[in-house]
Amino acid sequence: MQKDHFFTRRRMLLAGAAALGAAGTGGAVLAGVGEKTSGTAAAPAPVPGPQARPALKGSAFRLQPLTGDGPPHTPAHRLKVREEPILRISGRGRHMMLTFDDGPNPDYTPHILDTLAKYDVRAMFFVCGECVADYRELVARMADEGHVVGNHTWTHPLLTTLNRKEIHSEMARTSDIIEDTYGERPQWFRAPYGAWNRAAFQLGAEMGMEPMAWTVDTTDWMEPGTDTITDRVESGAAPGVVVLSHDAGGDRSQTVHAIHEWLPYLIDSGYHLTVPRRRL
Template sequence: MRRDQTSPGRRTALRLALGLGAATAVHMIAADPAATPARPAGTRAVAAAGPPAKPRGRPSAYRLQPMTGNAPARFRPAPPPVRTRPFEELPGLGRSMVLSFDDGPDPLYTPDILATLRTYQVRAMFFVCGEMAVDNGDLLREMAADGHVVGNHSWSHPLIPKLSRAGIHDELGRTSEVIDRTLGGPPLWYRAPYGAWNRDSFEIGAELGMEPMAWTVDTLDWTTPGTGTIVRRVLDGAAPGVVVLSHDAGGNRSQSVAALRRYLPELLDDGYRITVPHRD
């Protein structure tokens, strides 16, 4: 995964102590406007012209039969203590927001989302499932090349609290292995499917060198409520430091694709900087 190249003098330091106290807070860096450019010159703050792109080909099988295997190798053991709750927002960054997309990568919808983000030169977080990532390495590499953060969303999207420790380790570890093998480095962030965390998941995530990231604004786009509804939820929930949850796989995500084309330029016009967190 490509590392942040922003110099220390041009970055905004963020210290969060979610459940641990200031002494054990994680340092995070948010790219400044030079590292996360605003809209390119000449680009108007309106929805992209033309109708939303139609999905290409046949939908990919999202709920594949999980493969079995031995417990994965550990990557970057984290010293205790570990977190007891996930990051849900990134305060202290000024008028900045984080956009995140779960469940992919999907060859039908992820390319359109990446294209829109590229048009406006902003970065986002993609929490990928191993069963999707293993066959779509080209999309992982495209994410990394564009400066997006690629996170771990488990292998097969299970309800984590129902799994044994070994099962959680397998779900998270094997996905980290795919990302590591594809991008040359393991993920530093993970998100529990359905936002269902437990103590084992925090501990195992820490063993694998990852920090837990949740969200502040849920678009509920997986319910396909309509493009306008998704746009309204994002704009109504917009505020400094919020993390927006959307999806680029797991079903028909054409509404999510179309909504991004509408709300992203509006957020930028309203003075928001779309950025991603980076760990020191």
């Protein structure tokens, strides 16, 4: 199943919704990140060819088999309710975080995962529940390779148009299927279109999820061209930056091509690509 059914709506809504969400916040910072980092300035630039890179180790995130018949869902650890999403990561040094929304999608997600594995980089994937239901094996791969999976609702709706019960259903169903597939409940939530409201913050906290937005939008959802996407990442690179890209929701071939350009650039520039620590 493709995510193209909300792609046209995405073009119409994103600009206005983003103004309600991440662009209108005061700039919360994510503290305590860095469970896994990768990419150092001392390492030589990757060289194309048959040279093999060390395989990624199996991830501690993969805690249970790919099945919906496992034990009851883990009770959520309630968090303090935030009034704005997290926009940046804190910490010393040149750390950045890569995030991908709307997947998984069999046409694009595997290529992105292959590139991340080539450079031994971990990232965050904010997945939609209906896509997880169709492509569970891709979420299982994310777990096996050490990536962090977050909740991006079931159907990618504009939350500001839903009532509290509807928002709860979108979030809870997605957390349930992520736990069944990934091995544990998600600890991070991102509102579709960056459109946040009080109910989303409250329900996310009740379900044990911190709200995360982004610092740099690649605008890949607009399909502006590989060069434009690459330039937005490279020119926006800075300590603490959270990069937003997409692995579904439309034609993401430009994203797949662009990551081959900007990921080695970040690594050669001395950036460490990190994911948040898990709360145990």
